[in-house]
Each structure stands twice: as C-alpha cells, then as structure tokens.
Amino acid sequence: MTDDEYETLSTKKLKKLIKRTEETLDELKGEMKKRKLDVQHSEIDHLEDHMDEVEHRFSNFMVFLKDVLKEKK
Amino acid sequence: MTETSQVNIDTVSSQNNIKTFFQWVAIATLVYLLISSVGMIGAGFKGATKGQASELFQFATNPFMGLIIGILATAMIQSSSTVTSIIVGLVAGGLPVETAVPMIMGANIGTTITNTIVSLGHVRRKKEFRRAFASATVHDFFNVMAVAIFLPIEILFHPLAKIGGFFAEIFVGGDNMSVKGLNFIKPATKPVIDLFTELSKIISENAMYILLIVFGILTIFLAITVIGKLLKKLMVGRAKVIMHNAIGKGPLTGIFSGAIVTVLVQSSSTTTSLMVPLAGSGVFRLKQIYPFTLGANIGTTITALLAATAISGETAVFALQIALVHLIYNTAAVSFIYGIKNLRKVPIRGALWLAKLATERKSIALLYIVGVFFGLPAILIFITNQF
Numbered sequence: 001m002t003d004d005e006y007e008t009l010s011t012k013k014l015k016k017l018i019k020r021t022e023e024t025l026d027e028l029k030g031e032m033k034k035r036k037l038d039v040q041h042s043e044i045d046h047l048e049d050h051m052d053e054v055e056h057r058f059s060n061f062m063v064f065l066k067d068v069l070k071e072k073k
Numbered sequence: 074m075t076e077t078s079q080v081n082i083d084t085v086s087s088q089n090n091i092k093t094f095f096q097w098v099a100i101a102t103l104v105y106l107l108i109s110s111v112g113m114i115g116a117g118f119k120g121a122t123k124g125q126a127s128e129l130f131q132f133a134t135n136p137f138m139g140l141i142i143g144i145l146a147t148a149m150i151q152s153s154s155t156v157t158s159i160i161v162g163l164v165a166g167g168l169p170v171e172t173a174v175p176m177i178m179g180a181n182i183g184t185t186i187t188n189t190i191v192s193l194g195h196v197r198r199k200k201e202f203r204r205a206f207a208s209a210t211v212h213d214f215f216n217v218m219a220v221a222i223f224l225p226i227e228i229l230f231h232p233l234a235k236i237g238g239f240f241a242e243i244f245v246g247g248d249n250m251s252v253k254g255l256n257f258i259k260p261a262t263k264p265v266i267d268l269f270t271e272l273s274k275i276i277s278e279n280a281m282y283i284l285l286i287v288f289g290i291l292t293i294f295l296a297i298t299v300i301g302k303l304l305k306k307l308m309v310g311r312a313k314v315i316m317h318n319a320i321g322k323g324p325l326t327g328i329f330s331g332a333i334v335t336v337l338v339q340s341s342s343t344t345t346s347l348m349v350p351l352a353g354s355g356v357f358r359l360k361q362i363y364p365f366t367l368g369a370n371i372g373t374t375i376t377a378l379l380a381a382t383a384i385s386g387e388t389a390v391f392a393l394q395i396a397l398v399h400l401i402y403n404t405a406a407v408s409f410i411y412g413i414k415n416l417r418k419v420p421i422r423g424a425l426w427l428a429k430l431a432t433e434r435k436s437i438a439l440l441y442i443v444g445v446f447f448g449l450p451a452i453l454i455f456i457t458n459q460f
Contacts, residue, residue: 053194
C-alpha cells in the first residue's frame with residue numbers, strides 16, 4: 001500500500017488495520033521466540049556431548065597452542 | 074513386541090539399575106572418604122605444627138599472599154572444591170580463619186581457568202570462539218571484580234569472618250548444642266583416619282603428620298574427581314530437566330538453576346564449562362549464560378560445607394565458619410554485583426572486549442591465561458616479598 005492509498009482509508013479502517021497488523025506482529029514475534037526456545041531446548045538435549053567436550057579440554061588446549069604458534073609464524 | 078525382545082529390555086533395565094545402585098554406593102563411599110580426608114588434614118596439620126599453625130602460615134597473613142595461594146592452587150589442580158575442602162581441613166588444624174578467607178577468594182578466581190581452557194576448543198571457528206571465550210571469561214571478570222570489592226572490605230572490617238563466625242556459633246557452638254555430644258562423624262571417620270595415621274607412622278615416624286596431610290590431600294583430590302565423574306553420568310538427566318525449566322525465564326531462575334546443577338554435579342567448573350559450547354553455538358546469548366555461571370559460584374560452596382561436617386571438637390566451629398564464609402561471600406558477591414545494574418554490566422563488557430581481542434590475535438588468549446592465572450600471582454608474590 002502506498003501513502004496515497006492510506007490517505008483514502010477512513011480513520012476506522014486505519015485503526016482496524018493497525019490492530020490487525022499489531023496482532024500479526026505479536027504472532028510473528030511469538031513464533032520467533034518459540035523457535036528460539038525450541039533450538040535452545042534441543043541444544044540442552046545434547047548436554048552429554050557438551051560434557052564430553054569438558055573432558056577433552058587438554059587435547060583442545062594443545063590444538064589451540066598449535067594454532068597460536070602457526071599465527072606467530 | 075515379541076516375548077524375547079521384552080525379556081531383553083527387562084534384562085538391560087535391571088542391569089542398568091544394578092549399575093546405578095553401585096555408582097551411588099561408590100559416591101557414598103567417596104563422600105565418606107572425602108569427609109575422612111578433611112579430618113586427616115586437620116589432624117595432620119595440628120600434629121605437624123604442634124598448635125603453632127598460625128606461625129607456620131605467617132607468610133600468608135598478608136591477604137594478597139593468601140589470595141595468590143588460592144588462585145595458584147586452584148588453577149593448578151583445576152578444582153575449587155578440592156582446594157576449599159583442604160582449606161577447611163587446614164582451618165580445623167589451626168590455620169586462622171582470617172588467613173584462610175583470602176585463600177577462599179583466590180580459589181574462586183583460580184577455578185575459572187577450566188572453562189576458559191574449554192573455550193579454546195572453539196578456536197578454529199572465529200565467531201564461535203569469540204562467543205565461547207566471552208562466555209568463559211565473564212566468570213573471570215565477575216570473580217576478579219568480587220575480590221576487588223570484597224577483599225579490601227574484609228581486610229578492614231572482617232564482615233565475612235564475623236557473619237560466618239556468628240552462624241557457625243549458632244550451628245555448632247554454644248552451650249545448648251555440644252559438638253562432642255551430638256557429633257557422630259568423629260567416630261564414623263576415626264577408622265580411616267587411624268588407618269592412614271598408622272600407615273604414615275610405618276612409612277616415617279618423623280614425618281608422619283606431613284604424610285597424613287599428603288594422604289588427606291590426595292584422597293580429597295581423588296574423591297572429588299571420581300565423585301564429579303560419577304555424578305556427571307548420574308545427574309545429567311536431572312541437569313537437563315533443570316536447564317529445560319530455566320529456559321525462557323528470568324535471571325533469578327538462571328542463578329538458582331546454576332546453583333542446583335552445581336550441587337548435583339559437585340563442580341562449578343563443570344557447570345560453567347557446560348555453558349561454553351551452549352554460548353559458542355550462538356543458541357544462548359552471553360546475557361542468558363551469565364546468571365547461570367553466577368549460580369555455579371553459590372552451588373560450589375556445598376562441598377566446603379560438607380567437608381566442615383568432618384570436623385568435631387573445639388575447631389569444628391572454625392571449620393564451619395570458613396565454609397560459611399565461602400557461602401556468604403559468593404551469595405553476597407552475586408547479590409551485590411548482579412543486583413546493581415551498572416556493576417552487572419561490567420563483567421559482560423570486559424568479557425566481550427577481551428573476546429574481541431583474542432579472536433583477532435589468538436596469542437592474546439594464551440597471554441591472558443598464563444598472565445592472569447600464573448604470571449600475575451608470581452609477580453605479586455615477588456612484590457609482596459620485596460616489601
């Protein structure tokens with residue numbers, strides 16, 4: 001819709017459109033939040049894998065040291 | 074489902090139940106050993122110093138030296154629970170509480186090295202590393218800030234030692250509740266302490282108390298390490314439930330959940346390290362990880378409290394006092410720093426700034442770890458010795 005088209009709308013219609021848009025925006029925000037939370041829940045489901053990562057911290061540290069040395073060269 | 078497959082499922086399930094049962098028995102035995110080893114350190118330290126513990130630790134009466142000892146010891150063995158339990162044992166053996174308080178604060182800083190090392194595993198993926206490193210170092214910044222605020226106040230007015238002492242008196246001191254009369258830990262741990270005392274005597278009669286301390290430290294380290302490993306397996310399901318419930322809720326729930334998960338796995342570094350990959354993947358924001366990390370600071374104090382139950386007699390009140398100082402200090406630090414909006418943001422800003430630098434030059438991350446956890450304490454020791 002262009003600015004000219006908005007001007008032709010009655011105030012009542014404009015209010016109705018605003019209300020509908022706000023509702024849609026809320027729904028979209030809600031969906032977005034739900035998706036984010038779903039991803040977070042699924043990440044928590046892999047907690048065992050993250051615990052393994054903690055166990056391998058020294059081998060990871062060695063990898064890091066190699067990278068630092070490479071960076072220095 | 075066929076009858077055979079049902080039988081197989083039942084067999085696997087009962088085997089798992091038996092395995093779980095034995096794992097819990099092992100944990101109970103290890104907790105018993107942990108408590109006994111704190112008693113061993115107390116007895117060994119008392120015997121070795123012949124009541125002159127405060128003179129032996131004269132060099133640590135400088136609070137900065139105590140702080141450095143706490144940082145270095147914890148960074149080296151990567152377990153604040155082990156260090157705080159040893160400190161409880163030393164206090165039971167005569168180490169003054171005032172000397173031990175900075176050590177406890179130092180242990181808080183030293184323990185943050187573990188999750189920082191974990192974050193280095195993300196080094197090959199730039200954005201991921203930046204997020205992971207920030208999520209790890211936010212804990213460092215918070216703990217350093219807590220020491221910067223609370224240590225000078227403690228040196229001047231001793232509020233932590235006083236409050237800890239007040240509650241310790243209520244719990245184990247006073248006329249109404251005689252430690253000797255009610256304590257069942259002493260007779261329970263006596264066989265283990267006697268066994269190790271005898272063993273130390275056989276090895277060397279002259280150095281028996283020193284050996285008893287060494288055995289105590291080794292047993293604490295072993296017990297806490299194995300308990301941590303077993304609890305990780307047994308409690309991962311519970312931890313998941315707690316974390317699932319915390320998602321989408323406020324920071325207070327995050328702090329509470331972090332504390333509970335840490336109590337369950339008996340290790341703050343496990344809890345804070347778990348946060349690193351969650352933040353690294355970008356699924357959780359630093360702001361969400363931060364309260365959970367702070368909860369770990371509170372949850373970890375349970376080990377020192379458990380260790381304090383090992384001590385009976387006249388020093389029991391001091392052992393409990395230092396364990397309570399650990400709890401009060403961490404709770405006060407979280408309430409104060411996180412409670413004030415402007416202060417709350419400082420560790421986040423510091424961590425983001427450092428992570429940006431470390432992502433640009435990886436050697437800065439290495440310099441930071443070596444510098445903060447080992448270099449700076451070494452320099453401080455040098456300066457302290459000069460003046």
